[in-house]
Amino acid sequence: MNYEPARSRGSPDLAANAPGAQERRTGAIRIANVVKIYGSEGAGIRAVDDCTFDVPAGKITVVVGPSGCGKTTLLNAIAGFHSISSGTIYLDDTLLCGPGRPQADPGPDRIVVFQNGALFPWKTIIDNVSFGPIVQGRLTRKESIEKARFMLAESGLRNLESNYPGEISSGMRRRVEIARALMNDPKVLLLDEPYRALDSLTKSVMHEALLETFDRNQVTIFFITHDLEEAIFLGDHVVIMTTRPCRPKKILTVDIPHPRDYSILTAKRFREYLDETVEAVHEEALKAFAAGERER
Amino acid sequence: MKDLQSAFAGDVNVSLSPASLPAAKPGDGAGRQETVVFRLTRWLRSPRPYLMLVGFALFLGFWYLTVEVWKLPRFAQMPGPTDVITEWLSPDPSYGLSIYSPEYYQHIWVSWRRVSIAFLLATATGVPLGLFLGWSQRFKDYVFPVFELLRPIPPLAWVPLAIIMFQGSETPIVFLTFLASFYATTLNTMLGVESIDASFVRAAYCLGAKRPQVFRHVIVPGAMPFIFTGLQISVGVAWFSLVAGEMVSGQYGLGYLINTSYTMVQYPTMVIGMITLGLVGYLTSAAVRMLGNYLMQWRARELAIGAER
Numbered sequence: 001m002n003y004e005p006a007r008s009r010g011s012p013d014l015a016a017n018a019p020g021a022q023e024r025r026t027g028a029i030r031i032a033n034v035v036k037i038y039g040s041e042g043a044g045i046r047a048v049d050d051c052t053f054d055v056p057a058g059k060i061t062v063v064v065g066p067s068g069c070g071k072t073t074l075l076n077a078i079a080g081f082h083s084i085s086s087g088t089i090y091l092d093d094t095l096l097c098g099p100g101r102p103q104a105d106p107g108p109d110r111i112v113v114f115q116n117g118a119l120f121p122w123k124t125i126i127d128n129v130s131f132g133p134i135v136q137g138r139l140t141r142k143e144s145i146e147k148a149r150f151m152l153a154e155s156g157l158r159n160l161e162s163n164y165p166g167e168i169s170s171g172m173r174r175r176v177e178i179a180r181a182l183m184n185d186p187k188v189l190l191l192d193e194p195y196r197a198l199d200s201l202t203k204s205v206m207h208e209a210l211l212e213t214f215d216r217n218q219v220t221i222f223f224i225t226h227d228l229e230e231a232i233f234l235g236d237h238v239v240i241m242t243t244r245p246c247r248p249k250k251i252l253t254v255d256i257p258h259p260r261d262y263s264i265l266t267a268k269r270f271r272e273y274l275d276e277t278v279e280a281v282h283e284e285a286l287k288a289f290a291a292g293e294r295e296r
Numbered sequence: 297m298k299d300l301q302s303a304f305a306g307d308v309n310v311s312l313s314p315a316s317l318p319a320a321k322p323g324d325g326a327g328r329q330e331t332v333v334f335r336l337t338r339w340l341r342s343p344r345p346y347l348m349l350v351g352f353a354l355f356l357g358f359w360y361l362t363v364e365v366w367k368l369p370r371f372a373q374m375p376g377p378t379d380v381i382t383e384w385l386s387p388d389p390s391y392g393l394s395i396y397s398p399e400y401y402q403h404i405w406v407s408w409r410r411v412s413i414a415f416l417l418a419t420a421t422g423v424p425l426g427l428f429l430g431w432s433q434r435f436k437d438y439v440f441p442v443f444e445l446l447r448p449i450p451p452l453a454w455v456p457l458a459i460i461m462f463q464g465s466e467t468p469i470v471f472l473t474f475l476a477s478f479y480a481t482t483l484n485t486m487l488g489v490e491s492i493d494a495s496f497v498r499a500a501y502c503l504g505a506k507r508p509q510v511f512r513h514v515i516v517p518g519a520m521p522f523i524f525t526g527l528q529i530s531v532g533v534a535w536f537s538l539v540a541g542e543m544v545s546g547q548y549g550l551g552y553l554i555n556t557s558y559t560m561v562q563y564p565t566m567v568i569g570m571i572t573l574g575l576v577g578y579l580t581s582a583a584v585r586m587l588g589n590y591l592m593q594w595r596a597r598e599l600a601i602g603a604e605r
Contacts, residue, residue, distance in 0.1 A: 081498055106501040118499035122517035122594045135513070136504035166598030184503065 026092050027187035027220035029055035029078060034087030036073050047073045049245030051087070055188075055237075060214060060221040062231040064281060065241030066288035071224045074246065075190050078222065079112045080104035091187060108132055111181035112190045116197065117173050119165040125152070125176055126161040132184040144183075151179045155213065171202040175209055182213070188220045195230070204262060207233055215259050228281055232273045233265065240280050243288035250280050375563040380571070383564040391562040393553075403569070404576060406548040410466075410541075411534045411580065414473035418530055422481030423523060429482070430489025431515055447479045451537035455544050469541035469549075476533040484526025488519030521595060524588035531584050535577040550576075 034051045037044040047070040055061040063071045076082040078089055078096065080103060088098035096104035111132075112118075119128050129148035133139035139147065152158065155175055165173050174194050181189055195203045211234065214221060225231055231238045238252040254273055256264055264270050339345060356377050362368050364376035383389050387396045394400065429436045429443075451472045458468035496518060500510045542551025550573050557565035589596045 079498070079502065106498065108502065108504040111502045112498065114495045114499065116493075116495065118493070118495040120496060120499075120514065120517070121598070122520065122592070123513075124594075131500075131505075131513070132503035135500075135506070135509045138504075164594040164597055166594060167601055180503070 026057055028057040028092055029188060029220070029222065030088075030090040031055070031074070031078075032088045032090075034074070034077065034089060035085045036070070036077065036082070037085045046245040048077075048084075049247050051247045053239055053248045053251060055220060055222050057092075057220050058218045059236040060223060060234050061237045061239060062223045062225060062235035063239045063241060064225060064228060064231045064277070065246060066243050066281075066285045067226060069241050069243050069284070069288065070246030071241055072192055075112070075192050075222065075224055078104070078188075079110055079190055080106035081112075108136060108184040109187045110190055111184060111186045111188075112192060113174070113177050113181060113194045115193045117165075117170070117177055117194075119173055119177055119180070121165050124162050124164055125157075125168070128165065129176065129180045129183055132180065136184070138184075148179075148183060151183055152176070154216070155179050155209065169202075171198055171206055174198075174206060178210065178213060182217060182219065186219060188222060191221065191223045193224050193226070196225075203230070208261060210234065211258065211260055228274060228277055229265070232270060232277070233260065233262075238273075238277065240277060241284070243284045243291060249284065250277070252277055373563075375567050379564045380567045384568050384571075389565075391557070391565045393557075393562075393565050393568065400568075400572075403548055403550050403553045404572060406546075407538060407542065407550045407573075408576060408580075410470050410473055410549065411531070411538050414470050414538070415477055415531055415534050415580075417470075418474050418477035418481050418534070419527060422478045422526075422530070423485050426482040426485025426523075426526075427489055427511075427515060427519065429486040430519065431511065436486075443479075443482065447483075451475050452540050455541070458541075459545070465545040465547070469538065469546055472541035473534050473538040476537040477530040480530040480533055481523075481526045484529065485519055485523050488522025488526070489515055491522060492518035520588075520592055524584070524592070527584050527588070528581055531580050532577065535573060535580070539573065 031054070032052050034048055035046070036048040037046050039045055051074065063074070065071050073082060077084045078091075080096070083102035084097055085102075086099075089096045089104070090098075091110065095101065096110075119125075120131070123131065126145060126148055129152060130141070130144040133144040133147065134141055138144075149161070152160065155178070157172065157175060157179065160168060160172065160176070165176070168176070177194075178189070195206050198206060207230065210221075221234075223231075223234060232252075232254055235254050238254060239248050240250045240252070241247065242249045252273065256267075256269065359377050362371045363374050364378060383391065384394055386394050389397065392399075425439075429440060454472055454475060455468075458471050462468045462471055492515065496514050497510055500514045505513065538549070539551035539554070542549040543555040546552045550569050554566050554569040554573075557563070557569065
């Protein structure tokens with residue numbers, strides 16, 4: 001395989017799926033009436049209650065809500081780490097979990113980027129990035145490493161190959177992790193507050209890098225955060241959640257075209273979106289505070 | 297600050313400011329040698345080696361003063377450092393054992409061989425057992441209670457049973473040495489598996505790994521730091537229980553040497569045996585540590601950066 005940067009800006013497989021500017025039509029998630037109760041049925045904690053919303057294909061959907069409200073529970077259900085108590089979750093036309101199938105199987109069509117990062121510290125960057133296709137048996141080691149080099153170069157991460165994750169900055173680690181996910185041509189990227197631990201300057205660099213990656217790959221992104229600015233800057237749709245039990249309180253469509261850059265942060269439209277959401281979020285945060293939820 | 301710089305370095309040319317680090321790429325012989333020289337000179341420039349020498353001097357001074365100068369009541373029976381060192385280095389030792397006698401090396405060799413066999417056996421059985429205990433809750437439910445019941449029984453309590461179970465004097469000693477090592481290795485390996493962040497396991501499944509692949513690519517390397525901590529403890533306790541075994545039976549070995557010199561009132565020889573044990577034990581433990589650092593480049597390099605920052 002020969003990955004010539006001139007041939008396409010996306011990975012070859014994605015480029016085949018997305019000729020020109022046409023949108024990809026796979027990777028839609030439909031969440032319907034999902035309930036998740038932790039512990040026994042009677043005395044259990046209701047983390048998610050009758051939650052219904054769609055994550056459209058090829059868009060960035062950001063889920064915002066107070067800490068501990070159950071947004072991660074939802075993500076874990078989509079990823080297949082947790083079961084759900086009732087309801088259904090579909091990925092395109094495939095039932096991920098629902099009646100008779102409480103827990104989805106984790107797989108490379110839905111890849112999670114974790115809050116604290118989960119690059120394997122014992123593998124070099126290139127071995128981390130090339131890991132997926134090798135263990136799936138989709139590519140040989142040599143092909144996978146070649147593709148990984150291409151992915152890293154595309155994200156501007158040259159010269160890191162033989163470093164270990166512990167040797168590079170946390171911002172770099174997040175970008176490598178996203179490259180590792182995109183190696184597998186996933187339908188959906190699930191990001192669980194990936195930039196939470198970063199300082200605000202690094203964060204803004206990360207946002208632009210993520211949007212650039214998104215513009216290139218048009219992969220569906222499900223992004224969890226509790227940072228409103230982040231949500232509106234990144235999201236095509238922003239789903240504001242109620243405090244526990246978690247369900248959508250308000251769904252906002254952010255009508256700012258891609259590619260976006262940081263100049264829109266000061267745009268009037270951006271402030272209007274922020275004003276529109278800030279009240280709803282604040283209300284839930286107050287409720288959560290009153291209920292004794294704390295920052296983890 | 298470094299985080300930010302490299303984040304902004306972004307697309308241009310990602311550099312980690314390697315100038316400040318003696319970067320040792322795997323397989324890069326020159327780089328590694330440079331690191332060793334660099335570390336050695338840095339160590340010699342720091343106060344640490346000199347403090348170490350002062351520590352040894354204080355210890356020897358205390359021994360010399362209490363035994364040979366002040367002749368304190370309980371200490372007067374002990375051999376002083378002068379006696380021990382002259383005996384140890386003498387070509388013609390008065391009790392027949394010094395660095396010039398082949399017998400001395402025979403004792404060291406026999407003990408070393410027993411510890412090696414026991415340690416290798418303990419590693420070969422303890423690491424896999426620990427990995428499975430940490431990996432499979434069901435397996436742990438079966439095995440761990442028995443393990444926890446046997447573990448507090450000290451190696452010395454096993455002596456009679458070991459003599460009944462195994463023929464000759466060699467096998468019981470190796471068995472006793474093995475026991476303590478085995479417990480330390482197994483337990484640490486198990487804790488190592490349990491210490492692995494669940495995100496790594498989840499990430500591997502997300503990327504399409506199957507259970508055996510998760511075991512190989514996540515569980516084994518993830519438990520490695522704990523395994524090597526366990527191995528260092530294990531090699532230490534191996535020497536510990538070796539001596540217990542050798543004092544009971546056997547015809548050679550440092551434990552045997554110490555015990556016979558005691559019964560034959562050859563006190564300087566006894567202390568030579570003790571010091572030799574300390575030295576050999578330290579060397580084996582250092583060898584295990586070095587092997588660990590070699591196998592866990594990622595960790596050594598992480599820690600090196602931590603020290604630099």
